Amino acid sequence: MIQQTLELNSKAGLLAIPVTQLVQVASRFNSDIFLTHNGRKVNVKSILGVLSLGIPSQAKITLEASGQDEEEALRQITKTLASFNN
Template identity: 40%
Template sequence: MKTQQFTVVDPLGIHARPASQLVAKATPFASSIEIRTEEKAANLKSILGVMGLALKQGSQFTLVVEGEDEEQALAALTTLITEMGLAQ
């Protein structure tokens, strides 16, 4: 299992467009990928789950990746999140 913590820096938070990009990036991986806050968790392969977290600027979340391609999945998602300027 691999994990990585982030803090949302985008003033708009993680809204529909970046959420859909995250889901699109996560979906091809075989690993289980969750996005967790202190209160909730969601499957990163589910747009409704990600949107349901309502991540706003300043929110903290952790990606939890477990499976055969967990290292590649976490690296790809971390790169996407930082390149889009969503979180750090």
């Protein structure tokens, strides 16, 4: 299992369109991938789960991946989140 904490720099936070893109990327991997914000942990492969966190801009989040492709999964999810920065 690997973890990474980062800060979202998106002005709008994580809204429906970016979350959909994030879930699509996460779904390509076999690893279990979780996102934690304010003590709540959800599966990144769940659109409703990620949206339920209501992640605002400038939020600190922690990503966690566990499985055979965990390193590549975390790398791609981090890259996708970085693409949302305005």
